Amino acid sequence: MGLDRRAFIKFIVGGAAGTLFTPIPWKLADDSSIWSQNWSWIPRLKSGAVTADATYSKLCSAGCAVKVKKVGGLAFGVKGNADNALSQGGVCPLCANGAQMLRSPARVAGPMKKDGSAFKAISWDEAEALLADKLKGLKGQSGKVAAISGDGSGTANEVLSGFLAGLGSSAYYYMPSDQTTMAKAWNGIMGGSGQIGYDLEGADLVLCIGADIMDAFGPTVRNQKAIAAKRPIEGDKTVTLLYAGPVRTRTAAVADTWVPVSPDGGAAFALGLANLLIKSGKGASLGGFGEFAELAAKFGPDAVEKAAGVKTEALMTVAKALLMAKNPVVVVGSGSGQGGGVALAAAGVALNALLGSLTVLPEFPKAVSHAPDRSGLLAKDVVAWLADVDAGKAPTPEVLFVYEANPAYALPQAAAMAKTLDKAGLLVSFSTYMDETAALADLILPAPHPFERLDDAQSPYGLGKATYLLATAVAAPEKDCKSTPDFILGLAGKLGVDLGFGAFEDVLKAKVQAIGADWDALAAGGAFVSDRKGSAQADLGASALAKAAAAPKAQGTLLAALDHLNIGTGALATPPHALLTVRDTELYGKDLFVQMCAATAKSLGVSEGAKVKLTAGGSEITARVALNEGVMTGVVAAPLGLGRTAWDPFTKGKGDNVSKILAVSAEPGTGYSVWAGSAVSVAKM
């Protein structure tokens, strides 16, 4: 019997039939259910103990007290720290995305050096040797080494500014903010000491002139908590919230009254209120009150209407509310969180002084004794300095450090500022992310993500009491990063600059000891709050104020740039999750939207959805029009934070950067760089 073709087929068929009586098909079918879970794109969950470690997140400008949720030691989420008085369980949209940003594709993997148009990875030792070699020859040369910091509250600034001082340079600047403008007003023009604060917790009326306290001004979460505590869903409302500004912002949306005030009219509006208060018998014990009263008297209701577009009745209503309130507080700022005039800041101080609500927080003692005073540094004008560098009036820095800041993107007239930054001999970025400044830099020395490092915050601007907070490393480093102050301390040691410390942890421990706080309590997420008051002795600075307030009003359409925390900050692009919260009237597809009321649109000859070109400050952006009756006539509102050219695929190329068209001018009387409410040309495309 041979095996012919027919027999072979029957053999195969028999084999196949027999297989059905074995476990083979059934086992394979059964196993395929779990085998299908092996595909590489299916995320693998980490298992382990679920914990929540307290720290202070500095992803937003003021910072949030948070708890970082972890599973098996791996950070996966963030919640507010209910035990911290500042946060009370709340968290801002940026810090809420902190865990996600630990693994952002934009993170810088390790130290890198520019090699042609690309970057080359180098070691930390190489980076230190390179910088030490470069800085050795610059020691003692004024202005040849400079730094720009975007961290308004950290002791790391003492290390960096102390290092610069040790090298003989005083070119240490902060990125512009409402805090720096107020420092220029209070610590500069008015000669005060300490830091201006706002006691929202004790207020029964809060008047915000420009300051969008519910969105991006100061410690937003604390602002929201302070107001919400006195406006319960059930029960009596015990605080009145008034908002004065050119756009119905998120603060205006929940305020009792929105008073439309032109973008450049805040100071006139405040002086008009001061005039009415003084006429009602209010006075202030600050120096130069008589001169100030004379100045305020020039801002009668008609003058205010002309300068700020506020009707007499509205002005009188606000003044009456301020007079009737027991503890009114006036918060001043700009909707964009930067570029507001010193005049507005000084007028805000004067108003609070007249109302008996002036709050001054004392400065905490320095840890690095060689470091210049913080208030003096805050009062400096980085925009004016860069303009001087560009014009050859100030030395071009051979080494320019950029810490926690993204000036190439976020400074006004950003394109021009980026060109000036590029002139620096060696631009060194300490950015955690590949932002626009890092992309421009010659050397990137990545700082750890805020959850991966030791840091602190002393009295974030906007608080009502001197407060100190500590940030501890609660997540394992995802990249080859190094704490910037630690790197600087190492560099200082190599260059023979004695800062008195070898490690940043020792700096912070000295700081905590100097202020009398408890390290362990702070490290556990607590806040040190001091009831000490700073000196309220100062001059009202009426002469400078008079010149600033008399400045000619900008003509044409005015630009109101808006800072929205959910869109990000200059130093942090929109986190991918937060991108979903950007409104269609701000960004749709890749188009930026600017907002204006129907009357403004009609006068400009544009309609809803029209593509327009906005030009100012020697630069232009493109956008589409969204009609919004919450914008004053003659004003175009535009969100900051979009139009990234670096970062990640989630944010890059979406919208346009409004900072490019923030036109800078020098404020008369103070010489300070201002751009809030600058004129803009709008043309249909």
Next chain:
Amino acid sequence: MEEKKGTKCCGGFLAFVLGFLLSVVAGWVLFPGMLYSELDQPIPFSHKIHVEDQGLTCDSCHFFREDGSYQGLPTNEQCSGCHSEVVGQTQAEAKYVQEYVQKNKEVPWLNYQYQPDNVLFSHKAHEPFECTECHPDVAKADKAPKYYENKLSGYSKQTMKMWQCERCHAENGVSNACHVCHK
């Protein structure tokens, strides 16, 4: 001609039967052996030493955390409570301390009943059951059981399948709705 046809018919049937029998034998005898790789745990572990000699109980190492989640296989955090340094005489312990504790590296224990992440299995919800109703009884074992890894799926031979979950749920009057296990 008729004789030839008869031969062909018989030969064809025999080929069918032969194929049938060979595949049945291969399926029941050879296939299970070919499907699995036999592996040992990275560190020989004696439950007997820990339970009988040291007086530990199951929940000394396999315990519920405060939040109700389950610490299945212990990590260095638990083990180094006793084994931060070598305390016994065995090579296995010395290897564990030198290669894992001192290098701060977790032992890649082979999990006999790992469930993929599309399933949420709560030990807390199954607490009333005896451990040995699902897991092998190893309390008195001096050696860890052999680990049989499915060469195709990569999972352990003992991995519990959905039909087993469903049967137990049905027998105990628990819902078999998708969301009960697939969150």
